[in-house]
Amino acid sequence: AQSVSQHNHHVILSEAASLELGCNYSYGGTVNLFWYVQYPGQHLQLLLKYFSGDPLVKGIKGFEAEFIKSKFSFNLRKPSVQWSDTAEYFCAVASMEYGNKLVFGAGTILRVKS
Amino acid sequence: DTGVSQDPRHKITKRGQNVTFRCDPISEHNRLYWYRQTLGQGPEFLTYFQNEAQLEKSRLLSDRFSAERPKGSFSTLEIQRTEQGDSAMYLCASSYYNSPLHFGNGTRLTVT
Numbered sequence: 001a002q003s004v005s006q007h008n009h010h011v012i013l014s015e016a017a018s019l020e021l022g023c024n025y026s027y028g029g030t031v032n033l034f035w036y037v038q039y040p041g042q043h044l045q046l047l048l049k050y051f052s053g054d055p056l057v058k059g060i061k062g063f064e065a066e067f068i069k070s071k072f073s074f075n076l077r078k079p080s081v082q083w084s085d086t087a088e089y090f091c092a093v094a095s096m097e098y099g100n101k102l103v104f105g106a107g108t109i110l111r112v113k114s
Numbered sequence: 115d116t117g118v119s120q121d122p123r124h125k126i127t128k129r130g131q132n133v134t135f136r137c138d139p140i141s142e143h144n145r146l147y148w149y150r151q152t153l154g155q156g157p158e159f160l161t162y163f164q165n166e167a168q169l170e171k172s173r174l175l176s177d178r179f180s181a182e183r184p185k186g187s188f189s190t191l192e193i194q195r196t197e198q199g200d201s202a203m204y205l206c207a208s209s210y211y212n213s214p215l216h217f218g219n220g221t222r223l224t225v226t
Contacts, residue, residue, distance in 0.1 A: 004156070043117075043218055043219045044157070044205070046214045046215075046216075049214055090157070099170050100212050101147065101170065102147075102157070103159065104156030104158070105156050106156050
């Protein structure tokens with residue numbers, strides 16, 4: 001079975017600090033990888049996705065993530081966070097073998113201090 | 115794109131009662147998913163449909179839970195004889211085949 005591990009449950013940063021959120025998954029086959037974000041009071045929204053091709057993917061709002069197959073990782077990065085990035089971030093993986101349903105990590109709550 | 119719509123937003127019920135939630139997916143999406151999320155956890159897969167066919171149901175899902183999508187459009191999720199452990203946020207999502215999932219705002223269930 002697939003599983004997803006997010007390294008930190010809570011992260012607190014000051015504005016302009018750099019962000020890196022870790023994500024590792026367990027499945028060894030072909031996967032699609034996602035980061036979703038949930039702003040306070042809002043629904044889950046897609047931040048970025050990796051299906052194939054360039055392992056460095058860029059998403060909305062200056063976020064990017066790098067797929068490293070050998071490490072089963074898909075870490076999320078942003079060079080300079082803003083107060084408005086305060087949210088919960090979820091890493092998720094899907095594979096055709098498992099019906100392409102998403103398996104989520106437990107989430108990382110990011111608080112950016114202004 | 116009007117988004118995925120879920121109703122109600124909140125439901126408080128007493129233990130032992132039945133509850134039903136509704137999800138209206140994005141109109142052109144043929145797949146519809148139900149997830150459950152509890153505090154401190156990511157969404158957990160419950161079941162999904164492609165058109166009106168229920169293609170998969172989580173092994174962890176109690177037989178008190180049933181979902182339908184009779185005409186391949188909206189879906190309902192029913193929980194019979196609710197228990198306090200059923201208290202959670204129930205999320206619906208839709209997609210067009212393997213495109214990324216679009217989520218609704220969820221239905222928060224509280225069982226007292």
